[in-house]
Amino acid sequence: MYRLIRSHLLIAGTLSILSNLLLLAPTIYLLQVYDRVLPSRSMETLLMLMAFVAIALATQFVVDVARSRVLSDLARQTGDVLDRLILKEQIVVNAGHSLTPPVASPSDAGTLRGFLGGSGVLALFDSPWLIVYLIVIGMFHWLLALIATLSALVLVAIALYGDWRTKSAIESYVCQQRAEDARLHGYLRNAEAITAMGMTENVVNAWDARKREQMLTQQRVLDSTALYRDTSKGFRQGVQVIMMATGAWLVISGHASAGAMLATTILLGKALAPIEQLIGSWKQLGELREAWRRLDTLLCLPGDENKVELPRPTGKLDIQNVSYGVPIRESATQGSGRVLLRGIDFSLDAGQTLIVTGPSASGKSTLLRIVAGLLRPQAGAARLDGAEISHWPRNALGRHIGYVPQDIELMSGTIAENIARCEQPLPLDSSAIVEAARRAGIHEMILEQPRGYETEVGAGGQFLSGGQRQRIALARAPFGNPALLLLDEPNASLDGQGEASLVHALQKIKSAGITVVAVTHRPALLALADQVLALRNGQIEYFGPPAPEFACESGTAVREDPQTGKQPIRGVLPVQPPTIEQLTGATS
């Protein structure tokens, strides 16, 4: 983090030194008026002093404006860098279906931006000047310096005590706040079901109960901060009275001048002001500290910078003894967990089509996510053209992969933008977009939309039907000619006609030499299969070419039934008897 903001901070720090030096001018002016102008009654001296202080004040104004500009520029620049990183990390974490939330959230960048653009940062810059002011007070009289030092120590002690008392409360409510934000997001995603089933009141009540708890914690922090702020304010005013009284006593006993008495009282006020301001904004400082810690961790996360970009793969896939597990939700501890895939081992030549099937929750989508590089197996390796998938730079790998997830949500934007994978600006030559739509058999469907390819799909694609969303996702996947196409139940929302055009599209894709891995429960895609993989309980039950009984006729898988003749295969594909060890060498 420091590296990101160092240069701006150095400039702002230098300007702060200048500003604080210039801040001494009015005090010197006051001292001179009292101790020199009044006894000598010299108008020239007064005019000279006025000119001196006017120049100092004007310069200070310029320096302060410049310092604020530097800091607001820093807030904007840092925000830009962090916002990008945060969004990237959130996408990666969500794509990996991780139980651990993203390291940082957009509100962390907002907190930092707010702090850098506000008065809190100025108080931080000004507070070290306390020592300089104390030295200057000491130059007038040691007793005044002693009072000032003791009062500064008391204020610092109040600040540290306040920090100690509120730290854990701030941490806990920031944590609650993040969990609530995630929950709120979940409610909004499920708005349709919530409204349709009359769950709105229940959801709002549940949310309200949790929010109230969070608000109570926040209120405790605010109350304590207000208490420390008022205490420090009262204390500072009391100290100024004592300081003035001591100054007056020193003047009466001839140890100091009247000017020194006033000057030191004013200096003390200036010295303590930033500390008082910091105490008053302790809640924001606590939030900033939390945000800073998370942003720092985010910036330290390993990126793709050092990964070597490999040439375009041919699409040969080697899944070598892959096992994948997740920690148990309740304990969320590493070590003990649940195995979702165990000893998955198979290879697919470039250009081959693999149909993955198996009962619900057998691990099909999990396997697909591993092949897409979204999940990293704990054991074994998934390789694309011999290179471990996790070793690929994420963006480079993505260009070679077409992926249709099980739950399709399109991005806000036009149909064309969605097909072109949100490329900005859209390619000038839109023939690739139209070609992708034609290949998926949706060109005509798109032309029927109100604004054709320019039709807005709405948030998540809400203006389109489930089948339309699926077909646009199917056009997007092979856009850019990837080497590997991964489809998770691509025909789940399609009618007979849609399924037939999907089969047709996949035939074209297959003849273009693209490797395809498609998860399906339905037999229509079997006609395209070079290999079939059947999973059960996270293990391979069958891997090999479609067995003879999976014969396909007119795009429909059929099996010879001794009694009734050829019957279409329905539901889950029939699988070989479990010969897992022979087929995969997997150990359970």
Ligand SMILES: Nc1ncnc2c1ncn2[C@@H]1O[C@H](COP(=O)(O)OP(=O)(O)OP(=O)(O)O)[C@@H](O)[C@H]1O
């Ligand atoms: N992020 C996760 N954390 C914990 N468990 C998970 C996670 N993702 C998947 N699972 C579990 O892994 C198992 C396999 O899920 P997966 O989605 O791979 O099954 P599937 O075969 O694709 O099922 P379906 O055909 O119903 O889509 C399920 O029991 C699911 O609960």
